[in-house]
Amino acid sequence: xxxxxxxxxxxxxxxxxxxxxxxxxxxxxxxxxxxxxxxxxxxxxxxxxxxxxxxxxxxxxxxxxxxxxxxxxxxxxxxxxxxxxxxxxxxxxxxxxxxxxxxxxxxxxxxxxxxxxxxxxxxxxxxxxxxxxxxxxxxxxxxxxxxxxxxxxxxxxxxxxxxxxxxxxxxxxxxxxxxxxxxxxxxxxxxxxxxxxxxxxxxxxxxxxxxxxxxxxxxxxxxxxxxxxxxxxxxxxxxxxxxxxxxxxxxxxxxxxxxxxxxxxxxxxxxxxxxxxxxxxxxxxx
Amino acid sequence: xxxxxxxxxxxxxxxxxxxxxxxxxxxxxxxxxxxxxxxxxxxxxxxxxxxxxxxxxxxxxxxxxxxxxxxxxxxxxxxxxxxxxxxxxxxxxxxxxxxxxxxxxxxxxxxxxxxxxxxxxxxxxxxxxxxxxxxxxxxxxxxxxxxxxxxxxxxxxxxxxxxxxxxxxx
Numbered sequence: 001x002x003x004x005x006x007x008x009x010x011x012x013x014x015x016x017x018x019x020x021x022x023x024x025x026x027x028x029x030x031x032x033x034x035x036x037x038x039x040x041x042x043x044x045x046x047x048x049x050x051x052x053x054x055x056x057x058x059x060x061x062x063x064x065x066x067x068x069x070x071x072x073x074x075x076x077x078x079x080x081x082x083x084x085x086x087x088x089x090x091x092x093x094x095x096x097x098x099x100x101x102x103x104x105x106x107x108x109x110x111x112x113x114x115x116x117x118x119x120x121x122x123x124x125x126x127x128x129x130x131x132x133x134x135x136x137x138x139x140x141x142x143x144x145x146x147x148x149x150x151x152x153x154x155x156x157x158x159x160x161x162x163x164x165x166x167x168x169x170x171x172x173x174x175x176x177x178x179x180x181x182x183x184x185x186x187x188x189x190x191x192x193x194x195x196x197x198x199x200x201x202x203x204x205x206x207x208x209x210x211x212x213x214x215x216x217x218x219x220x221x222x223x224x225x226x227x228x229x230x231x232x233x234x235x236x237x238x239x240x241x242x243x244x245x246x247x248x249x250x251x252x253x254x255x256x257x258x259x260x261x262x263x264x265x266x267x268x269x270x271x272x273x274x275x276x277x278x279x280x281x282x283x284x285x286x
Numbered sequence: 287x288x289x290x291x292x293x294x295x296x297x298x299x300x301x302x303x304x305x306x307x308x309x310x311x312x313x314x315x316x317x318x319x320x321x322x323x324x325x326x327x328x329x330x331x332x333x334x335x336x337x338x339x340x341x342x343x344x345x346x347x348x349x350x351x352x353x354x355x356x357x358x359x360x361x362x363x364x365x366x367x368x369x370x371x372x373x374x375x376x377x378x379x380x381x382x383x384x385x386x387x388x389x390x391x392x393x394x395x396x397x398x399x400x401x402x403x404x405x406x407x408x409x410x411x412x413x414x415x416x417x418x419x420x421x422x423x424x425x426x427x428x429x430x431x432x433x434x435x436x437x438x439x440x441x442x443x444x445x446x447x448x449x450x451x452x453x454x455x456x
Contacts, residue, residue, distance in 0.1 A: 063396065063397075
């Protein structure tokens with residue numbers, strides 16, 4: 001197979017997967033060129049002609065991508081939206097992160113371009129992923145950055161959504177601990193635990209489940225507003241809560257397994273008269 | 287000693303003389319000259335630039351030959367972290383007259399500036415086209431630039447919907 005044929009095949013494949021990112025007439029190996037150029041921030045070419053010059057036809061004015069990108073960086077938000085509606089190629093170029101990062105470096109990320117990776121302006125993409133894919137933690141951190149930008153309405157909406165999803169998370173946690181709690185309740189007469197002790201354990205598990213969630217869905221204004229630290233204390237609290245939860249789970253697991261063993265032992269002992277004497281000698285010795 | 291003028295051959299096989307100072311405003315020609323030290327007499331081939339466009343580029347270079355060399359600006363946000371948009375205003379009157387041409391000529395000069403790597407001219411052409419695009423509807427832009435509409439109505443509706451949702455949120 002020829003080298004160019006391979007590229008055509010790869011481009012056809014990419015066109016199938018990402019129809020909105022590739023121009024159908026453009027047969028360049030996009031996956032190579034577009035990504036290799038990302039390290040160079042300059043808009044000027046390196047002296048080599050860009051490919052769209054070569055496919056210039058008699059009726060179309062086809063500007064190279066570099067030129068269009070530079071031109072778009074001078075346009076406002078509304079203008080950029082109109083550029084998206086011109087054709088597929090302009091749509092793709094006007095969605096370039098470098099253009100939007102100029103517009104939104106301050107508004108979304110407090111000037112931190114690295115944080116743009118987390119946003120990616122997915123809401124602007126018509127083929128965006130369903131909202132369920134975003135975890136409550138991501139929603140929470142996005143709402144924090146929006147609070148900082150004083151974009152209160154959207155921040156509140158995102159926080160409400162984050163709380164909803166965190167409650168689901170909390171419920172899942174509770175379901176995870178449910179077998180242990182049930183075992184505790186069923187078997188407490190065996191290990192001589194008082195009901196209030198079991199209830200105390202249950203409350204403790206609930207409290208730490210709540211702490212895990214609550215530590216991160218706290219209002220951003222309640223803590224020090226330090227831009228350089230990447231939300232340090234909720235992470236610490238989360239780790240701490242997870243450690244305590246792990247301790248509780250292990251204890252509960254140990255106690256439960258021990259209790260279950262005791263329970264089985266007692267059952268077998270009650271069957272002592274039924275089973276053969278030799279079997280009892282081996283396994284049911286007190 | 288290097289000669290004061292340099293010959294270049296354009297895409298329509300015409301040989302044009304330009305001064306070394308003007309030639310050095312183009313990073314592409316400059317690097318070609320550095321690569322061919324001692325072979326000054328040979329004409330430099332410019333297969334992507336026509337003679338008509340090259341004359342325009344030389345006109346611009348002549349007018350701006352005393353301008354300070356453009357410095358690669360590192361984009362920095364100020365202390366308040368405010369965004370400073372790229373300015374598309376053309377302040378020089380001569381430049382305004384220079385860009386007052388047909389779109390085909392403007393695009394050819396832009397492509398030539400991109401190929402020759404003449405930063406100031408490239409910026410000027412981009413500014414002019416950006417000003418042409420500002421406030422125009424997609425239909426007007428398509429008509430002006432002779433672009434075919436390959437977006438479906440569904441695509442446009444989805445984009446408008448996403449845009450409307452984003453606008454309402456912010």
